[in-house]
Amino acid sequence: MSVLDRLRALLPKNACLSGPAQLLVYECDALTHFRTRPLAVVFPASTEDVQSIVRICRDEGVPFTPRGAGTGLSGGATPAEGGVLIELSRMNRVLSIDAESRLAVVQPGLINAHLSDAARPYGLHYAPDPSSQTACSLGGNVAENAGGPHGLKYGSTERHVLAVKAVLSDGRVVMLGHPTGTSHGLDLRGLFLGSEGTLGIATELVVRLTPNPEVTETLLAPFRTLRPACEAVSTLIREGISAAAIEALDDRTIAAVEASVFRAGYPTDAGAVLLIEFDGTEEDVGESVARTRALLEAAGAMSISSTRDPEQRKVLWRGRKGAFGAMGRLAPDLYVQDAVVPRTKLPEVLEKVCAICDAHGLRLANVFHAGDGNLHPNISYDGRDPDEVERVVRAGREIIEACLAVGGSLSGEHGIGLEKQEFMPLLFNDDDLDAMKRVRDVFDPTRLMNPGKVIPTPRACTETRPPKAVGT
């Protein structure tokens, strides 16, 4: 029997797709740059299904790739040539909530925002809030160690996932970590977080829930240009202001947002706005807001408005979270970069990024997690223009080099995937990468599990097409 026959025999009819038309949407994730057609897409309903699928693939020597919602921006869920894509979206249940312990046990296909919905009756929420949270899955968040605006205070996904049940490449099931968050021995859970589907397939997660804050206040501070806004961020960090989120949007992003359904009332005459949020006790928030206002004024904010009203806050955040979607209007295609720099370097690096895009004649819009130094330079372009595509690729590399030159890193939250492998040697030498490879081989000696991701390999099998717009 062929792999396909064995998969069909194992799964219900609607849980195994292999028709060319059905496979089309599974050729890529939200980085449509890289496309490969899988042999089949399967939809397991349980850990046991995943084990069986993995065993079939292993027996037949067929590569396989886990996939959540496919919103990844680095090509992590792009299938391998002739490989099987294992989509976890049907394993999407909240299995239990222990409100006193502030824990939930969930399946990996659960959509991020749906967990907070389920926790709401207990006065709790799930803190990691990627802008894609209404679409992306918790399994995908684990695999990418996803961040989000509130990661500034609450940390990335790693801080909130205490234990992971995972299926390894030989079909074994392991439990990594512990619901109490203690790691004794080696922290395999910590290693698994951000491993981009190359070490195992998560089939169950124990996650931490966070009490809803007493008070939340959101500030909007427009600046004439981006530089003073970035300098203001550096000042806030240096002065020890502990905000829940500090986000920045430049004028191009503001224009795109205000012209879209995500309109948030950002001033269109500003060169940049900062969106800053505080949460905590009444006194804590009051004190933080007062100090922040003074610092922002001194830093040259054009005005400072703030609100505690939930509806108004939602509108302010709608603009930020819809920014990528809004940029879809600027040009047919959008390339979303993700890099991190030390926070004092924000002003100089952003100037450099702008200069790079100007030099290549490209349209750049910035929207980013400023408080973490996590940049997202977004380049709008037309994928049908090969010359422009070439310039986008070159600018992308120069931006990365500029970030690394000031002590930065390749990715703050979107991961390496296929996209950034070629840059890994800019940060890590052969010995560093070899240590990673050896660790991967402990989990997956077959190298069938999401091959060709994270660690640089020759890119033989993946068809590269011009980058396309992200899906939202």
Add this chain to the structure above:
Amino acid sequence: MSGALHDTLRNMLGADALVRDPDHPTPVVTPVDAAGIAAVVAAARTHGIAVVPIGTGRGLRTRRDAREALLLSTRRMNRIVAHEAGDLTLTVEAGASLRDIARVVGGAHQFVAIDPVHEHSTIGGALAAARDGAFAGRCGPVRDQVLGMTVVNGDARITKSGGRVVKNVTGYDLVRLYVGSLGTLGILTEVTLRLRPLPERHAVLVRDFETYALAFDVARRLRHEIADLTTLHVVVGIDGATARIRAGVAGFTRSVAATLDRIRKAADGTWALSESASAPTWIPPAVGTYRVAVVAPHSRWATLGPSIDALFGSFVPTIHDVLRGERIFGCDGPPPSARMAALDVLAASADARVLLLDDPSFESVLAATMPAQLPDGLDLMRGIKRALDPDGILAPRSTLAD
């Protein structure tokens, strides 16, 4: 140490890199940089001798594996490499003491949220042991304070992982593996740490109760009602206290005052206030020569607590970290195995984990980890050990933080 190895080391590193230690039969090797450590590891590999990394060497006397191994101390690697105050990051060599680090970053009103194991702790020792201290409830565990590191693996290669930025998903996060690995995968040479702003005020409210059960009840309520506690401990049988709550609050002067009021209102009674000028750290007093830690989800403590009392007595010296759901209690000798077995059974039924804190051998740690993990986790850990230390020469039996 053989004469040949001694000569090799002296030729490589100079005579002053070999230091006599009264507690150890052969000299302690003290390289000054990562390359020196790599050279020592390479030489030890050639000579088939194990290397045990130590910080200052204070833990030497209690080390079971020290006799037959080459001791490598990072004491001469104690430089502050870079304090980027504006970025809230600090890069230091592994031998830097937590006390020196606190002094340097304290000058910029910052602190590192890692509790020292003892007052001479080096950062390398603290990270190797990674015992989460009083901070962890608020600032996250030790591993969260580490942004990147350089180590020398067992094959003498110098490797780096992570970076110097506060958010990073670039390749596998090997940092998570090294932190808490007791020096078994690599010898730490340099580390970048996350810093936090020092709170304006740090105050602790203390109140005594007649029984542990009463104190725990109140503490549990405080955890539920007071959102911004920094620390919350119930202490039993220590410093003359039958049962005492210590509730720490740190932050802006104004918000600390408000939170202290809230605590008093939530639990009416006589609270004593103490102020602390330093970071919101607390080195808990010793509870005994052998310490047992039980960590459990919060909802399990109401039944688990009394069961543990029934097993070990309700007056044994105990520190219950209520925010973290961890109870540490002491015994004067090794805890009787029958009782430990009973405790394991209790723990298994309560999603809890039992750890013997004073037997830090890699294997015992692995064994303690196992009840909560499916067995294959152990294979993976052993596989990683082989991958990063192929000859098994790093800290082969145990290592203690110092």
